[in-house]
Amino acid sequence: MATAAERLSTVQALYAEFIDTFGNVLFAVSLLAIWGVMTLIGVVIDQGKNPSAYFNEYPAQVARAVLRLGLDHIYHSYEYVGLIGLILVSLTVCTFKRVIPARLPPLHPVLVDKIPLHAFIEVNGSEPAVRARLEGFFVKAGWHVRHKIFNGVEWTFADKHNWARRGVLVAHLGFAIIAAGTTLYWLKGYSGAVAILSGQTVQVPQNGDMLTVHSFNYTIKPTQTRGGLVYQPVDYVSDLTVTGASGAATRNLLRVNHPLEFDGIAYYQASYGYGVSFRLTQAGHPVAGVPATPLFEGDAFPVGPTGRSIQYSQFVGTIDPRAPSGIGADPRPFNPGVVVTVLDGEQPLGQEIIPLGRAVDLGGGYRLEPVSYRLYSGIEYRHDPGIPLVGLGALVLVAGVCIAFYFLPARLFVRLEGEGDRWTVGLAAQTPKGYTMFEEQFAALVASLQRSEEATVS
Known part of the structure; x- marks a missing residue:
């Protein structure tokens, strides 16, 4: 049986492995890259539509892949939300184990001559006078000055743009706010699409709203x-x-690119099309199973007990025998017809263009006729209570990135050594972005300090 010390050692090893994994920058970047790809998929593939809409928009194999992989509701998937959770854990570990120690280091003494950016300046005067002149110089130059004693030695610390050290933390906070908004949408939000024939009323299943076109x-x-x-x-x-x-109730014109807001729901004019009514007969008698209401593109109905079905694939505004495909360029219904696909199970057997009002022979005594058409409106709707949080998070994220990239926080370490009226000022500088970026500014600061001291002596 493991002793308490061994169990403690195992827990410490697991904790160290957890910190190494989730605090690894490459791991965090990989998670963000996967999140970006999944988000892009959700942007490219319309979310929350009826399955038939994907079969109309994509080849059958692609549509099946979209539906089987759940890419039609990727923002609501457990994988997407779980990935956001992993990113938040990684950000938390990086923040407290890497960013804060690196960006907000405590005041501490250093070996001045071991830091790449350092200088020594000889000054004269009593110790209180020299310290007062140094503090006055740094304050006048815009530095925030603090003093602290370590092992009986007084150090002076001067910071500039110290607030900018928190830029990365602000960016992390912004992403956390975005994640909160996304999670709120996952918990409370919804979206979808409906096709409504002119004169028809359809209910939105998620909230019970009735839409009448x-x-x-x-x-x-x-x-x-x-x-x-x-x-x-x-x-x-x-x-x-x-x-x-x-x-x-509210009545408005819903125009493309001009969404309508009602009780926190956004409605969009997304598309339109033609619903078509069909008549199927055998030996002159109507065949059961044909819907009495108009069909939308992608809808199908059985051909009696044959095991085959007819799918309404496309509305043709202008049938043009001169065109190679028989379909004219003008989509307006001047010489209308429909493209139907004969299916054996899910296997397509062939397609045919049928003029509206004309019956065609299917064999076996069956005749099919597209009788009439009606315009329908494709309306998308979305309820996203997380939008304000996502917008705020994006603003905070951009602000944090700007702070981190466009401001250079720096810290000066100042130690005074000597006695009487002769002193040596040891000056060193550090920044969270390395030494090269601050090299010219440090040289100018040292030169300005030397001129200030020379002017004081003279």
């Missing part, structure tokens, strides 16, 4: 480019009513 309009501007005529959406807007769980 009374109408939807868009503006497309044809633009001539070197590659040809391009039809670019320049504006799309929903006439939207938001009704809260309490019954309070």
